[in-house]
Amino acid sequence: MSKKISRRSFLKGAAAGAATLAAAGMMNATVFADGEAEAVEVPATEANAEGHRDGKYMTKAMGHEDYVYVSTSIFDGVITDCKVVSHKETIGIGNYACARIPKAIVANQSVNVPNLRGCSTTSMAIKVAVMQAIQLAGYELTDFFGAVAEEDVNAEETLDVDVVVVGAGTAGLVAAAKLLDLGKKVLVVEKRGIPGGSMAMTYSGVAAIGAPTLSNYDVDGKSTQPYNLDIDAWIALLNGMIKPEMDHYEGKMPFERVAYAKLGEAAEWFKSIGIGFMTLGSFEGEVTYGTTMYLAPGCYMGGAGYAMMALAQRIEKHPEGEIKYMTKMTELIQDESGKVTGIKAVGVKSNDEENGYKLTVNAKAVLLSSGGFARNADMIAEYYPDYVGKFFNCCSASTGDGIQAGLAAGSAMECIGQYLPGYLSSSTYFELAFIHYSTPGIMVNKSGDSVGNIMSGNHEKMAKCKLDPANGDEFWYVFDENSAPSTKNYLDYGFNTYEAMYNRGEVLHYDTVEAAAEELNLPGLAAAIEANNAAALAGTKDEFGRGNCPYIDVFQGINLIKVDPTFYLTSAGLCADDAGHVLKAPMYEGGEAISGLYGAGDVLGSIEEKDGKQYGMGFDCGMGFGYAVAETIAAEI
Ligand SMILES: Cc1cc2nc3c(=O)[nH]c(=O)nc-3n(C[C@H](O)[C@H](O)[C@H](O)COP(=O)(O)OP(=O)(O)OC[C@H]3O[C@@H](n4cnc5c(N)ncnc54)[C@H](O)[C@@H]3O)c2cc1C
Numbered sequence: 271m272s273k274k275i276s277r278r279s280f281l282k283g284a285a286a287g288a289a290t291l292a293a294a295g296m297m298n299a300t301v302f303a304d305g306e307a308e309a310v311e312v313p314a315t316e317a318n319a320e321g322h323r324d325g326k327y328m329t330k331a332m333g334h335e336d337y338v339y340v341s342t343s344i345f346d347g348v349i350t351d352c353k354v355v356s357h358k359e360t361i362g363i364g365n366y367a368c369a370r371i372p373k374a375i376v377a378n379q380s381v382n383v384p385n386l387r388g389c390s391t392t393s394m395a396i397k398v399a400v401m402q403a404i405q406l407a408g409y410e411l412t413d414f415f416g417a418v419a420e421e422d423v424n425a426e427e428t429l430d431v432d433v434v435v436v437g438a439g440t441a442g443l444v445a446a447a448k449l450l451d452l453g454k455k456v457l458v459v460e461k462r463g464i465p466g467g468s469m470a471m472t473y474s475g476v477a478a479i480g481a482p483t484l485s486n487y488d489v490d491g492k493s494t495q496p497y498n499l500d501i502d503a504w505i506a507l508l509n510g511m512i513k514p515e516m517d518h519y520e521g522k523m524p525f526e527r528v529a530y531a532k533l534g535e536a537a538e539w540f541k542s543i544g545i546g547f548m549t550l551g552s553f554e555g556e557v558t559y560g561t562t563m564y565l566a567p568g569c570y571m572g573g574a575g576y577a578m579m580a581l582a583q584r585i586e587k588h589p590e591g592e593i594k595y596m597t598k599m600t601e602l603i604q605d606e607s608g609k610v611t612g613i614k615a616v617g618v619k620s621n622d623e624e625n626g627y628k629l630t631v632n633a634k635a636v637l638l639s640s641g642g643f644a645r646n647a648d649m650i651a652e653y654y655p656d657y658v659g660k661f662f663n664c665c666s667a668s669t670g671d672g673i674q675a676g677l678a679a680g681s682a683m684e685c686i687g688q689y690l691p692g693y694l695s696s697s698t699y700f701e702l703a704f705i706h707y708s709t710p711g712i713m714v715n716k717s718g719d720s721v722g723n724i725m726s727g728n729h730e731k732m733a734k735c736k737l738d739p740a741n742g743d744e745f746w747y748v749f750d751e752n753s754a755p756s757t758k759n760y761l762d763y764g765f766n767t768y769e770a771m772y773n774r775g776e777v778l779h780y781d782t783v784e785a786a787a788e789e790l791n792l793p794g795l796a797a798a799i800e801a802n803n804a805a806a807l808a809g810t811k812d813e814f815g816r817g818n819c820p821y822i823d824v825f826q827g828i829n830l831i832k833v834d835p836t837f838y839l840t841s842a843g844l845c846a847d848d849a850g851h852v853l854k855a856p857m858y859e860g861g862e863a864i865s866g867l868y869g870a871g872d873v874l875g876s877i878e879e880k881d882g883k884q885y886g887m888g889f890d891c892g893m894g895f896g897y898a899v900a901e902t903i904a905a906e907i
Pocket of ligand 1: 436437438439440441442459460461462465466467468469471472473474597598599600639640641642663664665667668669670671672838839870871872873886887888889890891892
């Protein structure tokens with residue numbers, strides 16, 4: 271027989287837990303002990319003589335996205351079972367922690383297990399939820415807090431493969447899986463505990479130019495855009511975006527031509543190896559996002575994460591493939607002629623300390639796919655001095671290791687000095703990149719003044735907002751109650767992730783604009799809303815050139831989310847040619863190739879910028895170029 275603990279008891283327990291954890295300096299994740307707490311199953315038995323209430327507890331803590339619900343069973347002082355029963359964490363990132371951290375807690379009988387490297391926030395949330403359960407069961411946290419040492423390996427190993435791929439992110443996974451298909455023996459080294467790099471963070475759209483699927487879908491000749499069907503038409507479209515002062519190839523765009531031509535092929539290959547896309551189309555009433563191919567289950571719904579996991583598993587299961595996690599490339603090996611013949615790597619612990627494992631890989635080709643350097647403060651200072659001290663909401667592993675190794679091997683940097691794009695995050699760095707679509711509204715600065723047209727060129731606009739000191743580095747997204755339903759479930763693009771803003775308590779509601787303005791010290795707020803509404807009612811553009819301004823009806827009050835336009839990647843990178851050979855100087859200067867060394871993805875910077883166009887779609891370019899470079903390597907070794 272079990273009975274439910276009263277809400278009062280639960281809240282008391284959870285609050286006490288939060289206090290203890292905070293005191294222990296452990297509480298990186300937020301403990302929510304609010305009215306929405308799950309009912310807590312309390313044990314069959316009453317508290318025993320020691321005050322323990324053994325049983326199975328359901329607790330929750332806020333993860334990276336939303337609540338993570340954890341079931342923990344404790345009997346006779348032993349955590350007998352622990353599992354995450356529900357979560358909305360990023361597919362391809364947080365779910366790895368959900369699968370592993372509970373098992374580690376049971377195995378070690380300790381919540382002091384190391385965070386899974388690559389998904390620390392979710393790891394912490396699970397641990398916090400288990401700590402709540404321990405306390406609710408009447409045990410001391412210290413009884414389940416034993417130090418869990420990470421293994422020292424102290425072994426050396428040398429491996430011989432055809433290709434060693436550095437980094438299991440977007441470009442590396444696509445390239446490695448393709449190389450295996452092409453009959454090569456491939457080792458991927460990945461410094462984190464999980465694969466994926468930046469891949470799972472993306473929106474999941476694939477500009478599959480020329481893919482037979484798109485032509486087949488276009489049954490009436492009007493169902494997709496001509497530029498989606500033909501690489502020449504696509505390049506002509508992109509050509510209009512070239513900045514002449516950046517262009518070295520007379521508008522030919524050699525890099526994107528390769529990437530996008532191959533991306534269409536890669537999309538078909540994805541389908542053939544079990545990676546699905548959301549159904550194409552513009553349907554009656556519901557999903558209306560048209561003919562971009564989105565990895566299933568769709569835009570911002572984890573499609574890129576599912577695809578990423580499928581690629582990683584394909585490599586891991588392949589008889590000739592392997593991914594070595596927690597293994598960090600430290601240098602390239604070169605022979606006397608300068609040819610790259612392999613890499614050196616070390617095993618790392620979750621805090622990046624070496625664990626004593628030393629790996630030498632001899633390979634016919636080395637593919638650098640280790641991403642950009644947004645999390646390397648020294649490199650930001652060197653290449654993007656205007657961005658020093660700015661937060662980059664990116665993969666924490668983007669520390670420029672591959673770029674440093676490439677430079678040491680004789681390559682050089684190109685595409686330095688372009689502006690870096692930004693996208694909107696909440697103040698807790700929850701991604702809100704599409705909120706200007708899902709949630710009709712305006713964005714205001716520290717004074718409550720509108721920051722201007724956020725619809726056109728959104729990424730560039732976000733970057734400029736952040737860099738403009740006049741905004742006071744404080745921003746609010748402002749919307750009415752009518753925009754709340756589509757914030758929670760945005761049918762046009764088919765995603766519902768922003769609903770978490772409500773669970774996270776980040777949507778502030780005020781009954782009047784005046785109340786919001788006063789409490790948040792936004793003196794210009796009323797005027798900003800009025801000016802927007804005047805343009806909306808007149809059907810004209812506002813003073814910033816924004817058309818179709820959304821009328822903000824304050825009848826039911828006003829909603830605000832504190833937001834932060836965050837940068838998220840770097841677009842400068844190693845010199846390379848359009849086949850993916852890493853060069854000593856830019857291709858337009860006739861740079862010589864470093865034999866044996868290839869690159870794909872952000873390690874090369876933006877290939878769009880190499881073509882003379884501003885950065886736009888790193889995900890598509892990383893996948894398409896990664897696929898193309900795999901073919902180059904397979905043909906050359
Ligand atoms: C938050 C966010 C959102 C984005 N959204 C979009 C989007 O919507 N659309 C779009 O087109 N693009 C988007 N991008 C950009 C896109 O994700 C990247 O351009 C692309 O994924 C880069 O792929 P990559 O393979 O070069 O690097 P990554 O995917 O970052 O992978 C690099 C990998 O190398 C590993 N690594 C690094 N150093 C070492 C080392 N020394 N040894 C071993 N392994 C190492 C890393 O751990 C990582 O796994 C987004 C990026 C971010 C950060």
